[in-house]
Amino acid sequence: MAALMIQGCGSDVGKSVLVAGLCRLFANRGLTVRPFKPQNMSNNAAVTADGGEIGRAQALQAVACRTPLTVDMNPVLLKPQSDVGAQVIVRGKIAGNWQARGYQEKKAALLDVVLESFRTLQSQSDLVIVEGAGSPAEINLRAGDIANMGFAIAADVPVVLVGDIDRGHVIAALVGAHAVLDEADRAMIRGFVINKFRGDPTLFQDGRTEITARTGWPDLGMAPWLAAAKSLPAEDAVILDHAAAGKGGKVRIVVPMLSRIANFDDFDPLRAEPSVDFAFIPPGTPLPGDADLVILPGTKATLADLAFLRAQGWDIDLAAHVRRGGRVLGVCGGFQMLGRTVADPRGIEGLAGEASGLGLLDVDTVLTSDKVLRPVAGRLANSDARFEGYEMHVGRTDGRGLQRPLLVFDNGAGEGAVSPDGRVAGAYVHGLFASGEARAALLAQLGAASTGIDQAHAVDTALDEVAAMLERSLDISALARIAGLKDFA
Structure with a gap:
């Protein structure tokens, strides 16, 4: 069956978005497409x-293919x-905690x-x-590579190499x-793509010609800076380095950038709201005193x-925020x-260890080896506003605070906790802001209006825009031939 591998000259060169765009492009042509990332x-x-x-990027790519997510799309995470x-x-389940050196020795297996x-x-x-x-x-x-050429050669999948012109060189x-590639690895590369170009593409034609002359690889096109990609969930935390500043808005919402922050795409819908001045707060910077809502993210x-939060002094900032009547989630x-x-x-x-929490909710947590992985749906506890999301966590949380849940699942079970004054709340559910109804209800508590747009709709529209741009800028027929698609026009 046909297959094509997109590799890059480095991390964050845009591989994930290009794959998502190509998945949507070929799906729009009527093909059954699947995304895959070995590791x-x-x-x-x-x-x-x-x-x-699985990784968030493969989840996005599955959406681009209009197919359900499966663990085979990213077997090693x-x-x-x-x-x-x-x-x-490994295939969606915890295989253990490995040190980097140990993993390098085991990954070939x-x-x-x-x-x-x-x-x-x-x-x-x-x-x-x-x-x-x-x-x-x-x-x-x-x-022992399983992520790039080791996989490409073992599976006999042709490679297209991507270079990021926005970062230079x-x-x-x-x-x-x-x-630097050896002859066998070099032979797997059937062409190159330039990504993230801004301006007049004719100005880099000599550069593209020089690359072909020096490598012998065919030039498969140059993708422009894809503005629609800002509406797609990012996977790499490197994007947070460029997302710290707010943009103005009626209410100010901030998220401290924890050292092991996880699933930070939870907040993409808030960043897109015109009424919200949203900002990630980097380490070394105090939480702003004028924030309306501070969100502690997943980790x-x-x-x-x-411990990292306390080392930044954010626990002190958070206590002051609560004394001023601010909200915390x-x-x-x-x-x-x-x-x-x-x-x-x-x-x-x-x-192993134990620590005092921030003491803002009447609950206690013990981390356990069993991991909760499930899609969930329901409504906000004090509203008819619906949400759909997912749980992904280790740990069991108990305490009297759970008697005042933040959410109610469709099976009637409560989830999360709310403080007696209603200003501090928490829950295990990711994706809460992606649902237009729930986001609108939560923002209304802060006195702000919402577009009410479901994030899934925004992402789907962006994927079509990215696919259309790639259709115009890349040699799609050549990519299809390299992949081994027959009778593709």
Whole structure:
């Protein structure tokens, strides 16, 4: 069956968006398309229909293909818990916590798992579009590789290499990759794409010609800066470095950037609201005194990030915010932090231990080895406003605060907790703001109006815009031939 792999000259060159756009483009042409990434590293993840988790980028790409999420789309997911360690997810389930060096030694054994998932997707589709990770030019990581050329050669999938002109030195990046790759890996690359170009494309024609002359790789086109991509959920935390500043609005909502922040795309719908002045607050910066709402986000390491929060002085800022009558909302790990205590007796997320929480909700949390992964739906407890989202967490939370739930599931069960004065709340549910009704009701509590647009609609519209732009700027017929699609016009 047909397949094509998109690799890049580095991280954040736009591979994920290009794959999503190509998935939608070929799906719009009537093909059955599936996305695939052999190995991903991200704390932004999504719950699949078969009860597992995969990287957020593959979830977006599945939406682009108009197909349900499955664990085969991202069989190996690394979720960093420290600078040198990560939780390893294999086919949607926790396989253990591995140190970086240990993983490098073990990853080759996962190639069979990766290939089996890939073959499963091939059997279901006309075309599989594969996303690489990082860069194949990182030849120090080539031994045992399952994410780039190691997979491409094992699965015999042709590669298109992407260079990011927005960050500069794109000629050197592409020509340099050609220089350092060995002959077998180099032979897998069937062409290159320039991504994120701004301005008059004719001004870089000589550069494209030079790349072809020095590498022998065909020029498959140059994608412009895709403005619609800002409406798509980002997976890499690097985007947070460019998203700290607010834009103005009736109410100010801020999110402290925890060191292991997870699923920060929860807040994309708030960032898009005209009435909201939204900002991520970077480490070393106090929480602003004029915020209307402070949201504590999810985290891959609750105890470690609780200590990190205190090291920034944000606990003091948060206490002052509450004294001034400000509101606080905790999501998943942020919800756990708002309670009286957080305990990790078995070292599920790092070193075993226990710490006092922020004491703003009357609940206690114990982290456990069983992980909750499920889609959920319901309404806000004091409203008919509906939401759809998902739970993805380890830990059990108990306490009297749960008698005042923030949410009510469709089965009648309460979820989360609200303080007696109604100003502090938390819940495990991710995606709460994506539902237009729920977001409008939550913003109304702050005195702000909402567009009421469901995030799913905004994302779907953006995917069509990205696909249309790629149709105009890339040689789609050549990409189809490289992938092995027959009778494609």
